Amino acid sequence: MPELRVEALTHVYSAGTPFEKTAIENISLTIPQGQMVGVLGHTGSGKSTFIQHLNALLRPSSGAVYYDGKDVNATKHSRREVKAQVGLVFQYPEYQLFEETVFRDIAFGPKNQGLDGSALEARVREAAAFVGVDETLFERSPLELSGGQKRRVAIAGVIAMRPGVLVLDEPTAGLDPAGCRQILDNIQSYREKTGSTVILVSHNMDDAARMCERLIVFDHGHIAMDGTPEEVFARPEEMSAISLSVPHAAALAMALRRKGVPLPGAIYTHEQLLDALLRIEGVGAC
Amino acid sequence: MLKDVTLGQYFPGDTVVHRLDPRTKIVLLVVYIVALFQASGWWSYALLLAATAAVMLLGHIRAKNIFKGLKPMLFIIVFTALLNMFYTPGRPVVEGWIITWEGIERSVQMILRIVLLIAGTFLLTYTTSPIALTDGLERLMSPLKRIGVPVHEMTLMMSMALRFIPTLIEETDKIMSAQRSRGADFETGNLIRRAKALLPILVPLFVSAFRRADELAVAMESRCYHGGEGRTRMKQMKLQSIDAFAFALGVLFLAAIIVMRRFHL
Incomplete structure (x- = not known):
């Protein structure tokens, strides 16, 4: 099974100028294939720099990134190859749409991989289906679509390369709740159907709690916490110390516990909270 | 990669050069450019070079940053130098060659002139924030408002x-x-x-x-x-004693260059 391995990764911006800034320092971790990972951290904590190393967009100042056992920065060829293996969806990806039609925009990535004809068409249809872009939109200009549709087209453009690892930077930023839900569901089902690794950078603790099996918390270019949502959200003081919060459900559960409501630990989604509340004797009866 | 573009970049700092009034700096840059085109001999170029180096030192601007900004101009600089080398009449370096001693002298001076010109401009933009720069320009050009210039x-x-x-x-x-x-x-x-x-x-x-x-x-x-x-403005610009001092130095500098021109130094 291919895995993503990061070893002692450090990145310094504008080295040697007055603007020199160490964005991430000595990051090491391994992400096995198929894992759903949430990357948390406040603005400027180094998350964006980190994910841009995963597909060799940025070259490490020191350290290395391996995918499937190979150093992604080894050669020019590997740097190109990894871009299709590790698909990176930037924040507000709809601003990168440029083609005349939705179909051609989604096809841009796989076309660069060397596909054409019916294979290319199949890829585009498959990717569009994953994110719920209807085929009737294929001949429209991407600039005419609504915000949510544009975003889904942009995500389809990356999925169409069939990456083994899908990295999404704030995929729900600026969308209405229904749009958020839809995109997250699309991502979830994409992962279930293809077995890809998904790395989700998010500010939304509720989304992270609901979707991810592992959370990596960045702070000032270091990894502050790395564990399951239970482990991470069981340390609310540490989270608030680095200007992050815990999910609403976890905060509510804690407040209830303080008031004397006997709730078990490890509550961080709305469903778990509801479930736990219903189990309390006397509540279920009424 | 694109971040390396130094055009119009500002390096914040708190040196004498940074603290000068933007108007002073703009006027001094004009003085400097005039002086640059008045320079005719090696001594004048030496003086210009020394002045530029002094401002760089005072403003804590590293030569590396100036050279980085010169990179896009490299083609023009080399091209001008080559043309001057081949098309200046005079004593040939080797009998029968087209390259002359005068040509070499001219092209070296030409390179110096272009490099110093760009370096001077960079010194202004490196040490003056864009806002201060445009405010300074606006104040300097405000007399033109009377004749309807927007x-x-x-x-x-x-x-x-x-x-x-x-x-x-x-x-x-x-x-x-x-x-x-x-x-x-x-x-x-x-x-x-x-x-x-x-x-x-x-x-x-x-x-x-x-x-x-x-x-x-x-x-x-x-x-x-x-x-x-x-x-009205949040930051009022006020000329201070260092501005007066800088002006005096600038006038002295220009005078020196003009005098040197007379003696072909």
């Missing part, structure tokens, strides 16, 4: 352009990263292929530039911006 509008356009250079560079960087993540290749292929590869950058860049312009106009209007008439 000075305020011009400087506003300039400060906006300067303000948005880094933003657009950042935006370009972002779009390039995004398209590169989709396998776009900007580095290989012939000219036509490379020009075509720019399309995925230019289209989104223009779309977002127009969106930004729109947003900016709305933001300015909703804060009741209506032109320069009767506008």
Whole structure:
């Protein structure tokens, strides 16, 4: 099974100028294939720099990134190859749409991989289906679509390369709740159907709690916490110390516990909270 | 990569050069350029070089940053130098050659002149924030308002352009990263292929530039911006004693160069 391995990764911006800034320092971790990972951290904590190393967009100042056992920065060829293996969806990806039609925009990535004809068409249809872009939109200009549709087209453009690892930077930023839900569901089902690794950078603790099996918390270019949502959200003081919060459900559960409501630990989604509340004797009866 | 563009970049600091009034610096740059074109002999060039180096030292600007900014001009510099080398009449270096001693002297001076010209301009933009620079320009050109020149509008356009250079560079960087993540290749292929590869950058860049312009106009209007008439400033510019001192030095410097020209130094 291919895995993503990061070893002692450090990145310094504008080295040697007055603007020199160490964005991430000595990051090491391994992400096995198929894992759903949430990357948390406040603005400027180094998350964006980190994910841009995963597909060799940025070259490490020191350290290395391996995918499937190979150093992604080894050669020019590997740097190109990894871009299709590790698909990176930037924040507000709809601003990168440029083609005349939705179909051609989604096809841009796989076309660069060397596909054409019916294979290319199949890829585009498959990717569009994953994110719920209807085929009737294929001949429209991407600039005419609504915000949510544009975003889904942009995500389809990356999925169409069939990456083994899908990295999404704030995929729900600026969308209405229904749009958020839809995109997250699309991502979830994409992962279930293809077995890809998904790395989700998010500010939304509720989304992270609901979707991810592992959370990596960045702070000032270091990894502050790395564990399951239970482990991470069981340390609310540490989270608030680095200007992050815990999910609403976890905060509510804690407040209830303080008031004397006997709730078990490890509550961080709305469903778990509801479930736990219903189990309390006397509540279920009424 | 694109972040290396030094055009109009400002290196914040708190040195004597940074603290000078922007108007002083602009006038001194003009004086410096006049002096540069008055220079005729090696001694004048030595004086110019020394003055430039002194300002660099005072302003804590490293030579490396100046040279980085020179890179895009390299072609013009080399081209001018070569032309001067071949087309200056005089004593040939080797009998029968087209290259003359006078030509070599001329081309070295030409290189110095262009390099110093650019270095001087960089020293101004490196040590003066874009806002201070345009404010200074506006004040200096304000007499032109009387004859109907829209000075305020011009400087506003300039400060906006300067303000948005880094933003657009950042935006370009972002779009390039995004398209590169989709396998776009900007580095290989012939000219036509490379020009075509720019399309995925230019289209989104223009779309977002127009969106930004729109947003900016709305933001300015909703804060009741209506032109320069009767506008006051948060930061009033005041000439201080170091400005007077700098002016005096500048005048002395120009005088020295003109005197040296008389004696062909």
